[in-house]
Amino acid sequence: MTMGTLLRVSQHCPRCEFTNQWSSQPVVNNIPAGDLQLCAAVLFTGSSFSQISKFLGACNIQGLSEQCFYRHHAKLLIPTVNRQWKLEQDDVIREALEGGSVTLGGDMRADSPGHSAKYGSYTMMNLTSNKVIDIQLVQSNEVGIGERMKKEGLVRSLTMLEERGVNVEAIVTDRHTGVQKFLREEKKEISHYFDPWHMGKGIGKKVDELAKRKSTQDVSLWRETVVNHLYWSASTSSSGQEAVAKWTSVANHMQNVHTHDNVLFPRCLHETLVEERSRPWLKPNTAACERLADLLLAPRFVKDVEKISPVHHTSSLEAFHRLTIRFSPKSVGFCFKGMLAR
Incomplete structure (x- = not known):
């Protein structure tokens, strides 16, 4: 039998x-x-x-x-996962309370690509210890449209952490407008910074799009330099104004001009470039030079560079989300409890 x-x-x-x-x-x-x-x-x-x-x-x-598998899954396995997570979360929160104020990193992962996501899991990580401190799973029909899930996840997570007594000093996120507005109006006591990885990824994609056109294909030679310069501007600056001064200097540098009209960063820090170390400079007044400069010096992006995080970033959080895909792939549908457990 x-x-x-x-x-x-x-x-x-x-x-x-x-x-x-x-x-x-x-x-x-x-x-x-x-x-x-x-x-x-x-x-x-x-x-x-x-x-x-x-x-x-x-x-x-x-x-x-x-039928037997999903019965054991619902009655035994998911409760076990939830209980173990609560024990782990209690330890991480206790560690955060002992350390005083914390800097958090937050980002959301959707269960499907595009704007048709049903679930969004918002993960909050203690960037000092690189440990996940909270996960909030939001369903799109709870907030009306999928674009609002990120803000809702952040609100729920901060509310829970504040109720547990966690003192949030700063938070690092992407440039989501809903998150920006909430933190600016409702959480003025929390310093809000933008993640360099997200900003570098965004500007890199725009350079790639610009390089697809024949008249501006030369900008592809500067993609890596532009992204690296953004990281450097954030990590070596003591203020947002200094980061902006260093970032805007790249528009001159790519034209082989290394002095700038900014007292915070009057000239490039590299040595005089000899011929063998010279770069494929962009010629002034060409389509490639003008379009790339407009892209890099866009007022909104320059304004956001002022709030770029100088120390912390969310690369560990991105690594966690890539691991999560192994357990909840975007091509497979799960129920709410099953999605949360995975």
Whole structure:
């Protein structure tokens, strides 16, 4: 007889009336232990029932039904994951309380690409310890449209942390307008910085788009330099004004002009460039030079450079989100509790 992954053999001797029953595995509260272990292995490795079912079927190995899998998943595995996360979260919050004020990094990961996301998981990380301190899962129909999920996740997370007594000194996020407005109007006591990685990624994409045109294809030679210069401007500046002065100097530098009309950064810090170290300079008044300068010196972007984070960034948070994709891929749908657990 089989029951899930359990094989049970009954023996009976017709001569001596001897009977015996053998089971391939122990039974815990009327549940075969192998069933629990298989269900746990599927969830904890980021797999899915359909994948493991196809594998067992191809190898002609006895498995368990889909109904049985999701029953154990809902009643046993998800509560276990939630309980373990709460214990871990309590430890991280306790560590934050002992350390005084904290700097947090926040960002949201959607469950599908584009603007059709159903769920958005907003992750808050303590950037000093690089430990996740809170995760809020928001469903799009709770806030009307998917674009509002990021702000809602941030609001819920900050509310919970403040209720637990965490003193948030600063927060590093992307340049989401809803998040900016909320922190500017509702949380004036929290210093808000923009993440250099997000800003570098954004300006890099715009340079790539500009390089696709024939008249401005030469700007592709400056893409890496532009992104690196943004990181350098943030990490070596003691104020937002200094970061802006260093950032705007790149418009002159790419034209082989290394003196600037700014007292905070009057000239480039590199040595005189000899011929073998010279760059493919952009010629003034050309389409490539003018369009790239307009892009780099766009008033809104320059204004945001003033708030770029000089020390902290969210690269660890991005790495966590890339790991999360292994457990909740964007091509697979999950229920709310299943999504939160993964």
